[in-house]
Amino acid sequence: MEEFKAYIDENAERFVAELQRLCQQPSIAAQKVGIEETAEMVLSMLQRIGARARLIPVAEGSPVVYGTIGEGPRTLIFYNHYDVQPPEPLEEWKSDPFAAEIRQGVLYARGAADNKGDLVARLMAVEAYQKTRGELPLKLKFVFEGEEEIGSIHLGQFVEENRGLLEADGCIWEGGSKDLSGRPVIYLGLKGILYVELRAKGAKRDLHSSWATLVPNPAWRLVWALASLKDENDRLTVDGLMNHVEEPPPEETDLLRQIPFEEKKIKADFGIPHFLGGVKGVEALKRHLYGPTCTICGFRSGYIGEGSKTVLPSEAMVKLDFRLVPDLEPRLVLDLLRKHLDRRGFKDIEIVEMTGEQFAKSPPDAPIVQAALEAARTIYGQEPVVYPNLAGSGPMYHFSKALGIPVASGMGVSHAQSRIHAPNENIKIADYIQGIKYIGELIVRFAEKG
Amino acid sequence: MEEFKAYIDENAERFVAELQRLCQQPSIAAQKVGIEETAEMVLSMLQRIGARARLIPVAEGSPVVYGTIGEGPRTLIFYNHYDVQPPEPLEEWKSDPFAAEIRQGVLYARGAADNKGDLVARLMAVEAYQKTRGELPLKLKFVFEGEEEIGSIHLGQFVEENRGLLEADGCIWEGGSKDLSGRPVIYLGLKGILYVELRAKGAKRDLHSSWATLVPNPAWRLVWALASLKDENDRLTVDGLMNHVEEPPPEETDLLRQIPFEEKKIKADFGIPHFLGGVKGVEALKRHLYGPTCTICGFRSGYIGEGSKTVLPSEAMVKLDFRLVPDLEPRLVLDLLRKHLDRRGFKDIEIVEMTGEQFAKSPPDAPIVQAALEAARTIYGQEPVVYPNLAGSGPMYHFSKALGIPVASGMGVSHAQSRIHAPNENIKIADYIQGIKYIGELIVRFAEKG
Numbered sequence: 001m002e003e004f005k006a007y008i009d010e011n012a013e014r015f016v017a018e019l020q021r022l023c024q025q026p027s028i029a030a031q032k033v034g035i036e037e038t039a040e041m042v043l044s045m046l047q048r049i050g051a052r053a054r055l056i057p058v059a060e061g062s063p064v065v066y067g068t069i070g071e072g073p074r075t076l077i078f079y080n081h082y083d084v085q086p087p088e089p090l091e092e093w094k095s096d097p098f099a100a101e102i103r104q105g106v107l108y109a110r111g112a113a114d115n116k117g118d119l120v121a122r123l124m125a126v127e128a129y130q131k132t133r134g135e136l137p138l139k140l141k142f143v144f145e146g147e148e149e150i151g152s153i154h155l156g157q158f159v160e161e162n163r164g165l166l167e168a169d170g171c172i173w174e175g176g177s178k179d180l181s182g183r184p185v186i187y188l189g190l191k192g193i194l195y196v197e198l199r200a201k202g203a204k205r206d207l208h209s210s211w212a213t214l215v216p217n218p219a220w221r222l223v224w225a226l227a228s229l230k231d232e233n234d235r236l237t238v239d240g241l242m243n244h245v246e247e248p249p250p251e252e253t254d255l256l257r258q259i260p261f262e263e264k265k266i267k268a269d270f271g272i273p274h275f276l277g278g279v280k281g282v283e284a285l286k287r288h289l290y291g292p293t294c295t296i297c298g299f300r301s302g303y304i305g306e307g308s309k310t311v312l313p314s315e316a317m318v319k320l321d322f323r324l325v326p327d328l329e330p331r332l333v334l335d336l337l338r339k340h341l342d343r344r345g346f347k348d349i350e351i352v353e354m355t356g357e358q359f360a361k362s363p364p365d366a367p368i369v370q371a372a373l374e375a376a377r378t379i380y381g382q383e384p385v386v387y388p389n390l391a392g393s394g395p396m397y398h399f400s401k402a403l404g405i406p407v408a409s410g411m412g413v414s415h416a417q418s419r420i421h422a423p424n425e426n427i428k429i430a431d432y433i434q435g436i437k438y439i440g441e442l443i444v445r446f447a448e449k450g
Numbered sequence: 451m452e453e454f455k456a457y458i459d460e461n462a463e464r465f466v467a468e469l470q471r472l473c474q475q476p477s478i479a480a481q482k483v484g485i486e487e488t489a490e491m492v493l494s495m496l497q498r499i500g501a502r503a504r505l506i507p508v509a510e511g512s513p514v515v516y517g518t519i520g521e522g523p524r525t526l527i528f529y530n531h532y533d534v535q536p537p538e539p540l541e542e543w544k545s546d547p548f549a550a551e552i553r554q555g556v557l558y559a560r561g562a563a564d565n566k567g568d569l570v571a572r573l574m575a576v577e578a579y580q581k582t583r584g585e586l587p588l589k590l591k592f593v594f595e596g597e598e599e600i601g602s603i604h605l606g607q608f609v610e611e612n613r614g615l616l617e618a619d620g621c622i623w624e625g626g627s628k629d630l631s632g633r634p635v636i637y638l639g640l641k642g643i644l645y646v647e648l649r650a651k652g653a654k655r656d657l658h659s660s661w662a663t664l665v666p667n668p669a670w671r672l673v674w675a676l677a678s679l680k681d682e683n684d685r686l687t688v689d690g691l692m693n694h695v696e697e698p699p700p701e702e703t704d705l706l707r708q709i710p711f712e713e714k715k716i717k718a719d720f721g722i723p724h725f726l727g728g729v730k731g732v733e734a735l736k737r738h739l740y741g742p743t744c745t746i747c748g749f750r751s752g753y754i755g756e757g758s759k760t761v762l763p764s765e766a767m768v769k770l771d772f773r774l775v776p777d778l779e780p781r782l783v784l785d786l787l788r789k790h791l792d793r794r795g796f797k798d799i800e801i802v803e804m805t806g807e808q809f810a811k812s813p814p815d816a817p818i819v820q821a822a823l824e825a826a827r828t829i830y831g832q833e834p835v836v837y838p839n840l841a842g843s844g845p846m847y848h849f850s851k852a853l854g855i856p857v858a859s860g861m862g863v864s865h866a867q868s869r870i871h872a873p874n875e876n877i878k879i880a881d882y883i884q885g886i887k888y889i890g891e892l893i894v895r896f897a898e899k900g
Contacts, residue, residue: 214729232674270661272665300749301749323663
């Protein structure tokens with residue numbers, strides 16, 4: 001692979017320019033800005049490296065840029081997204097978010113880290129491979145969606161409608177970053193999520209609070225309902241829910257011990273004296289990665305301004321998210337929640353479903369995971385940190401669960417201060433170049449497992 | 451009293467003009483608009499009817515306009531306030547809130563009903579009495595404060611500093627209105643109130659909600675703490691609180707039976723199928739007037755906008771009011787609340803005291819109450835509706851409790867649609883004239899009890 005790496009170094013300036021060009025094209029899904037133009041630009045980039053590529057329209061959604069290249073016994077999917085978060089607040093950017101300015105070896109642009117840097121690095125790696133080693137040793141499929149930053153709202157539908165195009169032996173997820181100590185990170189799954197609003201109503205308008213003697217208060221209704229969902233020791237008490245939660249398999253517990261979990265730094269950063277229940281070390285990490293949660297993300301009722309207003313509110317609303325572990329499907333949790341409330345006389349409380357995403361996980365011994373680890377050891381010269389899954393959620397299950405394709409995720413061109421979703425999003429040019437090399441190495445390693 | 455009444459009718463136009471003049475002078479305590487000017491204007495009105503009057507400054511507050519007139523074995527205080535609520539929203543007024551326009555026998559102005567109409571009616575009644583019957587048969591003391599609409603924040607201090615000026619045998623409160631059916635209403639007390647904020651903190655900034663596995667959530671802390679204060683049947687469960695609550699005395703229960711409590715109308719107006727606990731009739735009224743409450747007036751935590759945001763909030767705040775019955779002093783309730791929370795491990799929850807007002811009640815057989823009832827029967831030709839106390843709160847206890855002066859309240863120049871605190875506040879000219887006559891009759895009746 002020396003020739004391959006040398007080619008990348010020789011062409012580094014052009015590869016950076018390709019990324020700058022894509023970053024200079026806004027593609028803000030939430031604001032419907034530049035989506036079609038960006039899809040076309042990515043399509044032609046795919047075509048320039050020799051891929052058979054096209055836009056696959058999604059009803060009422062952004063098109064998916066789909067492409068294939070290479071032949072071989074194995075097929076690998078690269079999942080990326082070409083849309084970006086809104087750049088606001090603009091005044092906090094040191095350079096225009098779509099100028100893609102480079103200062104002291106760092107490229108600043110909305111989307112540089114999330115996720116255009118990884119997307120372009122993969123295309124450049126394919127070019128470099130072909131130029132230095134000829135035909136690809138496997139079949140690559142590119143699936144670049146345009147709605148990741150608005151919750152991948154049509155990805156499930158796209159996957160269902162195009163299962164035939166998505167057959168593969170492994171998938172590499174969008175990318176990611178090194179950790180705070182510069183170690184490569186790989187993760188194999190994500191928790192599921194159910195996000196709901198609970199709404200209660202009382203009188204038809206706000207009343208003077210002296211009427212609290214006789215008139216129901218929707219804020220109290222929600223307080224009582226919530227208090228029945230989780231107890232003061234943070235134990236979930238939704239009827240039947242914990243029956244679906246299992247201890248992690250032993251081989252994954254072993255993985256946990258190898259994760260450098262910097263709990264002191266985390267507690268200091270968050271400003272908390274200890275974790276919930278006083279858990280520490282592997283126990284804390286286990287709870288973080290394998291425990292379901294029920295979180296009040298927002299609560300609003302009545303008068304919330306300065307000073308006192310004696311009002312009996314007519315409405316109350318709480319936003320709740322449940323982070324879900326393997327056997328907790330969003331539908332199941334929604335059903336358990338409704339029945340739990342009904343059983344306790346809270347039939348008046350409306351549940352509005354906002355988001356549901358399923359748990360996703362790939363086995364640590366899947367060939368794509370092993371290939372990702374081997375490539376990381378080779379390129380980064382360090383043992384990667386492997387998370388069996390993260391505590392967050394995402395659309396990975398459309399591939400790992402619905403299609404049954406093992407997915408490896410986490411390693412990409414970002415660093416721990418890439419400021420994803422924030423002003424001055426950036427990647428280091430050196431990381432980008434290294435990331436291109438990583439993809440080439442990964443292709444070789446995965447093909448070898450055929 | 452026929453000559454007295456005839457004088458009022460003859461001078462009605464001038465008496466209305468006097469009220470209009472005062473209404474045209476803004477006196478918005480919350481906005482510090484026109485307070486001094488209004489105090490001076492009221493002072494000179496008092497002087498014009500022959501009272502010895504002066505402004506009594508209150509440190510950092512609006513001055514109290516104080517005056518005395520007449521001599522006799524009995525002394526009566528008229529409590530009123532010369533400040534008004536802010537007039538906003540201005541666009542909803544049909545005429546300027548300080549134009550004091552009269553349309554079809556109705557005077558529209560901010561403060562016409564609350565409380566300038568009653569204030570001027572009392573002065574006009576004294577003038578008419580003196581012009582037609584000579585010297586007053588008792589000693590009158592006028593106490594007109596300028597901060598009622600901002601919570602009478604210095605009234606307690608004023609009363610403490612001027613106890614010598616406030617000796618009296620009875621007090622007539624600011625005024626009030628006829629009920630929906632046009633019946634005169636008199637009430638003898640008010641509940642106390644304790645208004646607090648409970649505040650909880652978690653991490654030092656909002657976090658991604660995936661951290662809910664390990665990081666405390668202040669919204670949950672408040673939910674659990676609140677759920678311990680009141681149960682799902684609306685029973686107050688603050689440790690020891692209900693030990694201080696007693697059944698109303700039998701003679702007051704009799705009063706309740708005579709109150710026309712239009713529960714069907716009330717439920718329809720509020721849009722609720724039934725009252726809490728299904729109570730009805732006298733039971734409902736008893737709960738309304740004699741039951742303590744604990745009301746969530748506001749609750750705020752985390753993300754409360756549209757859609758879903760997966761955030762673990764760093765702060766949560768709830769506004770709570772307790773309406774208090776005789777033996778529940780605000781200080782006592784605050785102390786019970788703190789101990790209750792501490793005992794349950796909620797030492798982290800901060801209690802911020804916002805307002806505390808004490809319960810106030812005067813005995814139904816007090817001479818001033820009897821005089822008020824007799825005068826109402828004579829002037830309005832109907833049996834008055836007597837409430838032993840209202841479910842609301844106010845600064846009456848500074849007189850009835852701190853000074854031990856029986857207070858009668860409720861009857862004044864307003865009607866049930868006077869739109870107090872709202873745009874197009876108004877009184878009927880006929881009610882104003884009748885109200886002047888009522889005050890004269892009341893003076894006579896109270897003097898007779900000497």
